[in-house]
Amino acid sequence: MPTQVEIAAHLDMSERNVRDVLNRLHIDWNQATLEDIRIAYIRDLRDKAAGRGAGNSVELTRAKTEEALVKAANGRLDYMAKIGKLVPADVAGKALNEWAVFANREFQMAVDRIIGDMESHSEQSVDQEKVTGIVRATAERVAGYAQKLGSDFEAGRNPLGASEDGRDS
Known part of the structure; x- marks a missing residue:
């Protein structure tokens, strides 16, 4: 021996x-x-x-790899926050709602100017109630959608359709 x-x-x-x-x-x-x-x-x-031996070594390797990926992702998030490229969800949601309010106000003023120009250049009057009803319904849909996106951000859901691995779809 x-x-x-x-x-x-x-x-x-x-x-x-x-x-x-x-x-x-x-x-x-x-x-x-x-x-x-x-x-x-x-x-x-x-x-x-072949990945069959050493007891739990395959699972341990997998767990270590996952831990390293999470650590790297958190590092990227920290970096993006430091350089001002990461926006907290509640801030993004509020910004969407404020944008919708601003956009709807501007849209309404533009429609009012169009109506005024049409009436001043022609002999016909425009049914302002009918136009305002259409514009208001559109503005409400825009505002509602902005509020939905904002609440999705705040709830941690992904309203913009980015995939699970963080890449945009």
Whole structure:
């Protein structure tokens, strides 16, 4: 039977590593041949390479990878916040609502000017109630949609359709 020094030399590793490998493979080095040890070691390496061996190492590797990805994503978020490119959801929601109010006011004033110009350049009058009803309904839809987007932002939902991995769709 080979000694641990011979096994280490045969497998190109330290004696300490040989003891760990033999324990992990449940091999009694006093009972096994160099060939038996080599074959068991090679099969263990193949299993690990194929993702079948080493107990929970595949899950551990996966968990470490996920942790690293989360850490990197948080780092990007911190960086974006520091350079002023990250807007808190409540601020974005408020900005959308304020934009809708401003846009609707401007839209209404533009329609009023159009009506005034039409009446001053023609002999016909425009039914302002009918126009105002159409404009008001449109303005309410715009405001409602802005409020929905704003509340989606504040609730943590994704109103703009970005995918789960953070890329825009």
